[in-house]
Amino acid sequence: MPDQIQQLDAIEIGNEPDLYPLFPQPPCGPDRPSSYGPADCAAQWTGAANNLSKQVGALKGQKAWYQALTFLSGVNQKIWNVTGIWNGIDEGGFVKTVSQHYYQTNACASLKDQLMNHSITVSEMQSAFGTAISFLKMKRIPFILGEVGSALGIDNCTPNPELYGSLGGTLWTTDLMLHAMTMGINRVSMQQATNANFSAWQPVTTPGVPKAVRGNWYGIVFAADFIASGGNFQVQPLPINASHPNIVSYAGYNSGLLTKLAVLDMEFWNGVNDTGRPAVDIELADLDANITGVRVSRLTAPGGSKELENIKWAGRQWSADNGGQEPKGNNSVLVKVANGSLAGNVTILASQALLLEMVRV
Template sequence: MLLSLLLIALSLQPGCFAQASSSSNVTVTLPTIAPPTSQPLSNTLLSFSIEQDRWPDWSGIDSRNEFTYNALTRLAGLTGRPPKIRVGANSEDHTVWDPTVTVNEDEFPPPNTVTPYPEATHIAVGNEYYELSKWLPSGTHMTWGVNLGLDNATNAANMARAILNAFSTAAVRASGVVLDLIEIGNEPDLYSNNGLRSKSYNVSDYVADWINISTPVAQAIESHPLSRRTASKRGSNAVQGAVNIQACSFAGQGFTPTEVFDLGLLDSTPGELVSVVSQHRYSGAFCSGGDFPLVSFMSKASVRSNLTLWELDVATAVNNGLAYILGETGSIACHGAPGVSNTAGAALWVVDYTLFAASIGIGELHFHEGVGFKYNFIQPVALNRSTIDGSPLDPPSPPHIMPSFYGALLIGSAVSSNSLSFPWPVSHATLNTPSSSTWGMARIVELDVPADNVSGYAVFDAGVLQRAIFINLDAWLSSMEAAGDTRPGVHIDLGFAAANGTAGFRGGKVQVRRLAIDHADDLGNLTWAGQSYEDSSDASPTGQEVVEVVEVGDGVDLQASEAVLLSFDF
């Protein structure tokens, strides 16, 4: 988990964005054929990062965690593949492999009101810890983190070998869970601040450091049956493919991919195994508490300012033939901020944040999860103290989904189940130039919506318009309803542009599914397509699915604090 006050609380100031006071009409033009500016849309676009210390809680030990399994399977049913899982984060650099430990032994600091569920300060793991991967849904692809912070190459190599050996066991092989990547170190650009290195630690030190620790890890990969060489001999029908390395994992732009590549990271022995560039992003930090107003967090402008600053890094990765992801991300760092990260409004933010990231070439977003974190999508185990202030819960809160899970449901429904997983078997750069060989996968483009706080995206299958998403980020709060205000909204008329640029309207039907909430500051009572997931013990929906069918020419109404998925039937 990110522990950084260096992360910028961009745009999170009270009153930054005015709320709409009445309903309005806008016209949005959708291209009927994917334009050259469209980006590939992966069916693992929305994936997860899990704090390493509580991994056994998520997976289960003697048997699988049924709630985790069912929630991830629910998302897989929408996209055709389970979300990818990265296990690592802050506790990645506090983990040691110990042959005397069976699964794990953790040492936790005491909880407090700001951090009711702190990360462990020391984690000792044995071989069976990594074998718990078998409890995830079949088809899950994983990234495992190893310790760079300890500055101990032997420990890093031991962790890597234990990971590789786990995925070679009969139980993990039979599960269909796949190891894609090993990551060495979490947010090394913060090492000079968190005590893992000296105050003078800089990017040049990091590159030398990374090469030193990663070289025996790379040697362990290359000498293992899961190496690239051996994987190529197994043939295309093998479930487990080659294992590579995920690089960077920086918290901000203290270090950048351009810098470390210029300093020779990719030219090193472990650098030859790098296939993915990962960086981390949050919109602020709650490490010492604070007040984060939901109104300014739910901001189209804030989402864009937080993500466009990574465009140079995306280009650097692509130019080096590498995939680019946000390997850890979320709303507010340090487990989330109450009244923001755990609200219904955060679900709408997730939709806009994720889809805008995809529209600028970010292949995946791994939203960070722990146990008891306020920004979780899923609370996988019963909680015996409050996530807000650490006060005792009697009775404990059972496993449950959180509001952001509804955003994942919408995104999963928008992504084609025919999409390819990221990184794809052809270069990211090639996919950014649509051609006949790549039209088979889904693509996305942001739409020009003439409303300050309403976002829109078009999704194409086989190059043809199939779906559109609109998100109204204007925050409708419970206090506004109590004051007798009228909930504002926008009516969207749909225009279409043909491949030759000809614009106009067209007939046909459109199916409308709504992510509906009562108020942006609610902690529950959301529905996706009329169904609730909050009162279920197994992450299944309750209630009847509601799909509106309207004439395309009639357009669609969108309330403040609401999102819709349109599916066209021309």
């Protein structure tokens, strides 16, 4: 409504312009000639922003209400250079946010090699977004991931369900979101679409696709509980111990005080021909004197990495039949702290994640 402009986050002008010269296929397209590039996109984008701001009543006189540079995942950065195209788009001061899409791998990929691999996630995200984030920080423009999923389908490929609904896929979702925070990414919007295998839930039953809550939903819940609502929240990645290269940790601070620790064990374990699930002891030391305990919540599934069912967060399990209501119960455990260290044993198993919340006096 025209009198409700404050409810508007941003207007996105165009979507994935890097594909305009390629799709759709003849005789219907493509949408733009093969020569179409950054300068053409910038001119059209700026023209559209000008027209909207002049002709739409609620936007008259408004600046910085538009989301720009919404590129495809895997965009050719050499062609669509952020600095170059920005010079054309930013002249009118219309840009509120900048967005890019991100799918880490393809639907035929290996869960173990492509998603349960923190170093690949870090490398891929840095390669895709590092330059843009550094440049936009100087402009004080938020960078967001406006469409995110673990894997996109490709031709002649039967999608690997482990990439989407498994515990391993859930751990990737958690790792991606927490790492995105450390990079300075302002917001992550996980792609949700009916009948899409990368969606966290299927809201309705359609032919061949039953209503369902999928495993990667739990990664979103974990990240939300890690951020919580304390305000003035910052995230810091912790160094990886060479003795436990699969353990990835993040520290969360509210107003400079340590309030959360997220610990992920990205070791691939599926319980097949195995003598037991590997475990690593968690040790904390030199905690603030007013921390009296640590509340431990666990993201896990009995079958490990490939488990598609029985994934639980703090003992809770969501289902397609509960109407979106949060399940009752919580099996989080409070471990006391004495002299700045844990007074009880805390272990993390392979293919699990722990949220440690500091309890203060």
